Amino acid sequence: MGKDMVFDQNRTGPLAAYRVIEMASTAAGPICGRMMADAGAEVIKIEPFSGDPIRTAGKQNKGKGLYSASLLRNKDTIAVNLKSDKGRAIIKQLAAHAHMVIQNFLPGKLDAWGIGYKELSNINPAIVMVSISGYGQSGPLRDKRGYGVICEAFSGLRHIIGDPDRPPARVGMAMTDYITGLYGAMGAMMALLNAKDTGIGQEIDLALYEAAFSLLETHVPNYDQLGTIVNRVGPSLPDSVVNNLYRTRDNVYLHVQGSQDPGFARLMNAIERPDIAQDERYRTRRARVANADYVEQTLESWFAKHDIIDVEETFTKCGVTYGRINTIDQVFEDPHFQARNMLPKVSDDVLGEIVLAGLVPKFLGTPGKLRHSAKPVGYDTERVLTEFCGFNKDEVSRLEREGVVKCDRAETSVSK
Incomplete structure (x- = not known):
């Protein structure tokens, strides 16, 4: 031209x-x-x-x-x-x-x-x-x-x-x-x-x-009132469970958001662990933050046993909020x-x-x-x-x- x-x-x-x-x-x-x-x-x-x-x-x-x-x-x-x-x-x-x-x-x-x-x-x-x-x-x-x-x-x-x-x-x-x-x-x-x-x-x-x-809006009053100095936490979000990155058996990464109570219940149903969502230690948002390790370990173990196709099919069916980590070539191909x-x-x-x-x-x-x-x-x-x-x-x-x-x-x- x-x-x-x-x-x-x-x-x-x-x-x-x-x-x-x-x-x-x-x-x-x-x-x-x-x-x-x-x-x-x-x-x-x-x-x-x-x-x-x-x-x-x-x-x-x-x-x-x-x-x-x-x-x-x-x-x-x-x-x-x-x-x-x-x-x-x-x-x-x-x-x-x-x-x-x-x-x-x-x-x-x-x-x-x-x-x-x-x-x-x-x-x-x-x-x-x-x-x-x-x-x-x-x-x-x-x-x-x-x-x-x-x-x-x-x-x-x-x-x-x-x-x-x-x-x-x-x-x-x-x-x-x-x-x-x-x-x-x-x-x-x-x-x-x-x-x-x-x-x-x-x-x-x-x-x-x-x-x-x-x-840093959320961290300003936290420091003022509690003296909390926020640090790096990787792919998770502080004081938010579940809100993290997971790897499937075939090495595909997804981010899952289930920090609110209804979303957490749907996630637990999807992995066939509805008992966790009903347990007082994990039933509410604040309770999950206090007991995050078990929730995270359970999810990591479940993802390690499932391929991405099965995960996406299950999560979509159960209404779980998630997103695959796309590369730019995958973005170009996505309909x-x-x-x-x-x-x-x-x-x-x-x-x-x-x-x-x-x-x-x-x-x-x-x-x-x-x-x-x-x-x-x-x-x-x-x-x-x-x-x-x-x-x-x-x-x-x-x-x-x-x-x-x-x-x-x-x-x-x-x-x-």
Whole structure:
């Protein structure tokens, strides 16, 4: 496809009337922006001439980053030199026509450049800015650099991930960035609703470490009231029995959740041990926590004698809540993922087509859609500057010669 690629610009979804400026990179900000774009918002991504560093993260095929192909999907991209006065003037012009800005520069950086929230809100009082940083816009660690995994460690979350006899582990993806991106999208929508009612926007101060720390919600009062320091417990969940991982005779792992009394009774019926569910030592949730060893040993012994096919048939029949631990190839083969359109094929300018993770959530009344994967850096520069900033093509060319912007000339073929 290459230069002949025509990207679908027909946005649909509940945010189709909204315009978002994304001045963010690697990775919480782009995750937040991707969520808005998937819901139909017009997301204009501002990139340096070399592109968002996320474009070089992860695996590649034919020179294209596969992670960024998804993370930058559904977005328009313009390349602007923010270190130049004219480049920053372009941001102000775009802000006049935008509802929201996402940025993750170090605290104070945009203010020093004259394009922080205060300056942009003077131009557009209703604008909402999501400001993402490692440690927040205030406090003693305000100026400290932080990535998601670093702030995850600082938050205390990393300490409880893994097995008790091994060092703290990490989840094999950018978990804290995704959590932060979710908070950013949710917070932005709250602020936009308020701005719709009042005409006044606001800045949202979103710290990576606080997003991670929020997942420790249950452990905060436990420490305050009881002095309990939570530790790693492997695949189980503290104070929750049954809620654990088990291996079948043919070496397949399943996670089983039977911590609530009705679910525990169904599980015990499934393994033909209804007597355990009726025993006072195991009948209630709190009793099971106090006597967990026998329950766990009984289940491990039962699983070791049964193959996965028999286990799934029995559990399904008895209404047990369980899930097989799938690998990615098994996900691709599973009919439920296909039926829910969670593995759609999307047009790509380099690869032709690429399978990306489907839309979440699904808006049944105003559905969004995956229109395209990541565009080349600067693909929409000329179009955006002429449509929203009042430049003509000759003026854009002059800005490009001056090093203010960069254009990928393929944008002239974009469908309107």
